[in-house]
């Protein structure tokens with residue numbers, strides 16, 4: 001084991017059995033996501049980045065360990081195993097963690113590795129889903145974050161139904177974030193595999209319309225592993241564990257070959273694509289609210305006309321006669337549904353509109369919100385400057401009231417605009433035309 005002396009000196013033994021298991025001591029850094037580093041980065045050496053996603057307990061974190069052991073050249077006969085992932089004993093990963101493996105280039109791999117381990121997400125009802133999405137985006141957007149990704153591994157168990165709805169959601173998320181070219185970088189990573197031809201998985205991927213990179217046979221890239229290398233070796237288990245090693249070793253060779261030739265996904269592509277998508281969604285949402293408000297205003301005018309028609313005589317006789325009229329108006333208030341802080345809104349008090357709601361994560365700094373282009377909002381009616389927007393946890397809500405009004409009050413409400421005298425009925429018609437043309441009062 002002389003060849004591992006150096007690594008062992010940087011580890012703590014956690015199991016003295018067969019194999020001996022060592023937990024690596026890593027350098028930890030937290031800026032947004034946690035980064036665990038082994039070895040020193042050398043700028044001149046190439047690096048490959050792998051993003052691992054998939055359902056819970058499919059073996060993402062275990063695969064991180066397997067990749068490390070492969071990178072440092074651990075073989076079945078060495079009877080040793082290294083753990084890079086901490087607290088591995090059956091625990092779920094709860095946040096995005098970045099592992100960096102430096103200093104073993106030219107041993108088994110021609111490059112250093114960056115591996116992004118993610119918690120299970122894809123359940124869109126689960127708040128953790130949004131948090132993980134958010135974390136990943138931060139990681140790709142920050143200057144000291146991930147610069148490029150070479151492989152997105154969809155990790156799944158080699159079992160009856162490996163492709164679930166949640167996996168499909170994860171796949172859709174990945175596609176929406178990285179653009180359609182991402183399929184050149186997506187590979188299926190099967191764990192718990194005995195290495196048999198993966199026909200069922202091929203069918204399941206096809207049925208779910210999940211598109212992966214193609215191998216030289218023009219088949220979707222499916223790579224198999226069986227990562228149980230840390231299991232205690234006994235006379236009974238030895239044979240099956242050795243077979244598992246063979247499956248994983250073949251998988252690793254294929255995986256490394258894939259990494260060598262896969263084109264890197266650049267962060268700019270990811271960033272711009274993602275930002276534009278968020279911006280458009282926000283603008284559409286804003287527009288829908290404006291349309292709803294216009295429709296309500298239109299209803300108000302029509303009800304007013306109706307009330308005047310019915311009560312015309314009474315109102316002429318009695319100046320203090322009231323008609324009951326609905327009135328739509330806008331209000332800025334804290335969100336009623338108690339959404340989490342990362343679901344804050346960005347609103348414009350000038351236009352009284354939600355410019356980015358829900359899901360504005362940049363609300364604390366309106367200049368950075370996706371709806372701003374060159375410091376101006378692309379969402380609200382007046383396209384107000386970023387500085388006009390409010391960053392608090394507030395949202396614009398449309399409300400309706402019933403108000404009692406005399407004819408005089410109505411005249412005041414729909415006031416003369418030009419010097420040309422107009423009857424109230426004419427003014428109401430004019431208001432309807434304005435609403436139809438999209439000129440809305442705040």
Ligand SMILES: Nc1nc2c(ncn2[C@@H]2O[C@H](COP(=O)(O)OP(=O)(O)OP(=O)(O)O)[C@@H](O)[C@H]2O)c(=O)[nH]1
Pocket residue numbers: 054055056057058059060061062063090091092093094118119120191192193225226227228
């Ligand atoms: N036999 C076998 N067991 C595996 C394999 N991959 C993972 N396991 C076991 O499956 C369990 C779950 O593995 P994890 O690596 O924690 O799964 P995960 O995908 O990281 O799960 P989350 O962090 O909850 O998303 C662990 O007990 C692993 O030892 C494999 O290929 N073969």
Ligand SMILES: [Mg+2]
Pocket residue numbers: 060061062091092093117118119
């Ligand atoms: Mg995990």
Ligand SMILES: [Zn+2]
Pocket residue numbers: 346356359360361362363368369370371
């Ligand atoms: Zn925003």
Ligand SMILES: [Zn+2]
Pocket residue numbers: 347348355377378379380383384389
């Ligand atoms: Zn705005």
Ligand SMILES: [Zn+2]
Pocket residue numbers: 348349350351352377380381382383384
């Ligand atoms: Zn505005």
